[in-house]
Amino acid sequence: MRVVLVTYGSRGDVEPMMGLALRLQALGAEVRVCAPPDFAELLNGVDVPLSPVGWPIRALATGAVPGKAKAGLSDIAAELTATAYEAVVAVSEGCAAVVATGSFPAAAGARTAAEKLGVPYAFTSLSPSYLPSPHHPPPPWPGQVIPARVTDNRGLWDLNAEHKNALFGETINNHRASVGLPPVDGIRDHVFTDHPFLATDPVLGPWQETPELAVAQTGAWIRPDERPLPADLEAFLAAGAEPVYVGFGSMPMRGANAQDLSRAVIEAVRTQGRRVLLGSGWADLVLIDDRDDCFVVGEVNQQALFRRVAAVVHHGGAGTTTTAARAGTPQVLVPQVADQPYWAGRVTELGIGTGHDGPTPTAESLAAALEIALAPATGARAAVVAETVRTDGAELAAKLLLDKIGRSASAVSAD
Structure with a gap:
């Protein structure tokens, strides 16, 4: 059959x-x-x-x-x-x-x-x-x-x-x-x-x-993903406190070129005193300097990775939203099209993160959203909701x- x-x-x-x-x-x-x-x-x-x-x-x-x-x-x-x-x-x-x-x-x-x-x-x-x-x-x-x-x-x-x-x-x-x-x-x-x-x-x-x-x-x-994380990524994760992951998956981001967008998201995370983990994706996120608080990855096992980061900033796809929620990790969604505003609304309503205001983040706007996501109450709520995800x-x-x-x-x- x-x-x-x-x-x-x-x-x-x-x-x-x-x-x-x-x-x-x-x-x-x-x-x-x-x-x-x-x-x-x-x-x-x-x-x-x-x-x-x-x-x-x-x-x-x-x-x-x-x-x-x-x-x-x-x-x-x-x-x-x-x-x-x-x-x-x-x-x-x-x-x-x-x-x-x-x-x-x-x-x-x-x-x-x-x-x-x-x-x-x-x-x-x-x-x-x-x-x-x-x-x-x-x-x-x-x-x-x-x-x-x-x-x-x-x-x-x-x-x-x-x-x-x-x-x-x-x-x-x-x-x-x-x-x-x-x-x-x-x-x-x-x-x-x-x-x-x-x-x-x-x-x-x-x-x-x-x-x-x-x-x-x-x-x-959900497809169970048992792949190990790459050795260089493991080394970065082990070298300091939990980073903030920023990646927009299969989504070319509107209104920003790769360099400007990369600079905005890296500066936003750094204002929160956090290290930065960039998922290059279709937005082609890149390093902006040679500081050791930032690392770039391609396609990796997000089910394993998201459990080891402080927050996930993403485009608001259904799969990424579910993976982050299942990991119990707070989220910032930067919706672009289709159902992404819906998922941003749901994450906000559930108190497990927040939706970004508008499709093109600046260092200031993303930093404000991260303050919500990184608040202790958001992390506690994300942990509770994670236990309910089927x-x-x-x-x-x-x-x-x-x-x-x-x-x-x-x-x-x-x-």
């Missing part, structure tokens, strides 16, 4: 699928992951085969793909939909289910492939804020104009559905027609379905029940998915 997992996005979209893949494998399923080609080495490292989808995500995000430098999601939707569909069909032998997250057009292609193959499909949200609910508004969509008269959440979600139809409806239905499937109305709800998975921790990212959706909230899909989300999701497959097979047999 093969399960196909589909995502087109950054590391934060791929890691949860890796967590689910490993749990499915442990329960006896064969797994294929369809994701950007950037992640071949990462997936090979855990013996999960990759079927590449689309362009390398970092090259696309930074304008390095020829002809796509100024392309928005709607401009490349047709290609993403088709390539995701083709990736699933290419590994469809023995396919029993398709699970999708990440880019909306890619998830639409995955849904179409599942329908064409006649197998169950499950959409997964990595944030409650993406799922329609009367309890919260939708994340703002770049370029969308909201009429001043529309202020209630249901009305905003109706506009969100209309906007999705306008952006992607014709493209997705043209692709469906090309593979012999009828058109659908309500593209957003077709892709999301009325019974999605929600791969977030119930304390960090709770879901409020609503009659419109039967959401299965499982907890975050670690079995991927296992629960795998069991629910296998049960869904079993029920579907039984229904087919009965027919």
